[in-house]
Amino acid sequence: MDRYFFKKLVLFIGSVYHLCILLALSIAYIIVFQFISITLLPENVTWIYSSSMQTLAALIALLPISYAYFLDNLDKESYENFDSYVLEKLRKDVYIEMMVVIIFALIIIVLNLFGFFLFQNVLYAFLVALFTIDAIALIALYIYRLFDPNRVKDILKEFDVSKKTDASQKIVLLDEFITEYLELETCVKDFVSNENDNAMVNDLPLYDIVDNLSKDFEELNEHYNDFKEIIFHRNNLIHNYNDTTVDYSKYSKMLDLQRLFNKFNNQFVQRKIFTNVTKINAIIDLALKEYLEDQQNIEDENKVSTDFKEDITTLLHSYFISDYYDTISLDEAEGIDFEVIQNNYSNKRLVGIDIKAISSKNIKAITTAFFKRLEKRFMYLFLINYDLKNNHFVVYYKTKDNAIKSFII
Numbered sequence: 001m002d003r004y005f006f007k008k009l010v011l012f013i014g015s016v017y018h019l020c021i022l023l024a025l026s027i028a029y030i031i032v033f034q035f036i037s038i039t040l041l042p043e044n045v046t047w048i049y050s051s052s053m054q055t056l057a058a059l060i061a062l063l064p065i066s067y068a069y070f071l072d073n074l075d076k077e078s079y080e081n082f083d084s085y086v087l088e089k090l091r092k093d094v095y096i097e098m099m100v101v102i103i104f105a106l107i108i109i110v111l112n113l114f115g116f117f118l119f120q121n122v123l124y125a126f127l128v129a130l131f132t133i134d135a136i137a138l139i140a141l142y143i144y145r146l147f148d149p150n151r152v153k154d155i156l157k158e159f160d161v162s163k164k165t166d167a168s169q170k171i172v173l174l175d176e177f178i179t180e181y182l183e184l185e186t187c188v189k190d191f192v193s194n195e196n197d198n199a200m201v202n203d204l205p206l207y208d209i210v211d212n213l214s215k216d217f218e219e220l221n222e223h224y225n226d227f228k229e230i231i232f233h234r235n236n237l238i239h240n241y242n243d244t245t246v247d248y249s250k251y252s253k254m255l256d257l258q259r260l261f262n263k264f265n266n267q268f269v270q271r272k273i274f275t276n277v278t279k280i281n282a283i284i285d286l287a288l289k290e291y292l293e294d295q296q297n298i299e300d301e302n303k304v305s306t307d308f309k310e311d312i313t314t315l316l317h318s319y320f321i322s323d324y325y326d327t328i329s330l331d332e333a334e335g336i337d338f339e340v341i342q343n344n345y346s347n348k349r350l351v352g353i354d355i356k357a358i359s360s361k362n363i364k365a366i367t368t369a370f371f372k373r374l375e376k377r378f379m380y381l382f383l384i385n386y387d388l389k390n391n392h393f394v395v396y397y398k399t400k401d402n403a404i405k406s407f408i409i
Contacts, residue, residue: 007098010167012141013104017145022136025130030221049112052132059139063098070094070146082152083207083235089155094146101142105135129171153240158246160236163209163230172246174237177254181206184254187261190343192217194268194324198345206284207231219264269350269379277397280351280380283406286366287315288384288393288409308386309355313338316353325350334372352378358387360394367396367404 012018054278074087083213108131115124145151185206191199199210210228215223233250274280291312313329316338320327340351352374358366363385370383375398381394393409 005094005099008093008190009100012097013099013138015141016132017137017141021134025134029127029130030174045115047122048129049115050126053109053112054127055134056109056132056250060102060105061143062141063102066143066146067094067098083205083231084211085159085207086152086155086235090152093155097145101135101138104138107293108132108135140391145270156232156236156239157244159232161232170408171250172248172251174241177234177237177246178321180251180258181230184230184258184261186346187265188257190265191219191261191268192349193345194265194342195272198343201345223260226253226257232255239395242319265344265348266379273322273342277380277399281395282393283319283386284316284353284382286406287312287319288395290313291408292391292393301357303356308357309337312355313383319353323358339378349378351382353382353384355384355386359389360385360387360389363394363396371398371404 069245071091074090108128111128111131115128188206188209189201192209199207204212207226208323210224210231211219214224220227230253232251233247237244238248270276294311309330317329319328320340323343325340325342329342333339336352337355338351341347342348342350354370356363356366367383367385371381374381381398385394385396386392387394395409396404396406396407398404
């Protein structure tokens with residue numbers, strides 16, 4: 001038996017409810033011993049011992065059944081609402097309390113056996129009866145705690161060691177905290193799925209990802225304790241929101257982890273997919289040059305094909321090929337003509353390309369509005385404009401310092 005077992009034993013046996021029962025039974029025994037004279041026949045004493053043993057034995061037999069029922073309900077309903085650490089602690093605590101009750105009841109049965117064979121004493125029989133009542137009271141406490149709705153809330157409070165809000169700290173609303181928490185979860189899931197199957201993290205909550213995968217990812221393991229603090233605090237906030245406030249220190253840690261894992265994800269893109277915007281420019285350059293070569297056979301060189309967008313996007317599909325991303329275009333794309341989407345949990349939009357054929361005098365205003373409208377949706381944005389008059393393409397893109405540049409094909 002480990003220290004945790006003895007700690008739970010003391011807490012359970014020493015609960016206010018049980019101490020009150022013990023006090024009441026002790027007072028009853030003292031009153032009977034000092035002021036009341038009870039005369040029982042030997043067969044009455046024997047009946048007390050026998051009834052006590054039979055009652056406790058029947059109740060002990062029911063305890064494993066109640067525990068099995070509890071586990072069945074836990075498996076069916078709670079995984080959607082609680083992280084695995086809560087469920088594991090519930091299982092362990094309920095099991096320990098059941099064993100405490102069983103051991104206590106077995107001790108009372110042994111005392112009954114001693115009395116049955118050795119002591120035909122009325123006061124001893126009365127003492128055994130009081131202990132039997134105490135054991136029944138403990139069983140009642142066990143059953144009550146088995147279905148106590150506040151039990152989970154107490155566990156969440158126990159895991160969340162948070163400071164009281166300092167008046168000098170910024171006040172953070174629950175909705176704001178939860179929004180940033182979901183963003184952190186997405187960042188971490190993206191990080192894990194950048195080079196792995198999305199199914200590895202799709203249905204896992206952040207707690208299970210950190211707990212089960214930290215041994216495989218050094219970056220997760222390095223910040224393991226910070227993750228746990230944030231997760232425990234988030235769960236406590238959700239289920240005990242009436243008497244818990246956001247701990248700003250944990251909120252700050254969460255934002256720091258967001259920035260860190262966003263950095264890791266961007267580094268992955270730059271290392272494995274697109275080193276920089278120049279690499280994308282080169283791919284677009286190849287696709288558009290092939291298109292222009294194909295158009296040389298058209299009789300009227302100054303007439304652009306009505307389905308030129310489809311022709312260009314088809315070429316872009318053939319040039320943007322990688323195991324790390326997929327491409328979609330036209331009707332399948334959202335508000336743009338061509339998209340490169342990373343094969344990770346959030347399907348991060350890497351490249352957005354829009355294709356136009358408008359007058360060069362209007363292109364500047366349109367380009368500025370285009371980048372402003374979509375700059376937050378894509379890591380890299382491009383606008384390709386076909387200059388009909390000069391029969392060439394002008395490709396506009398943004399640099400890291402947000403300057404709009406262009407090149408002609």
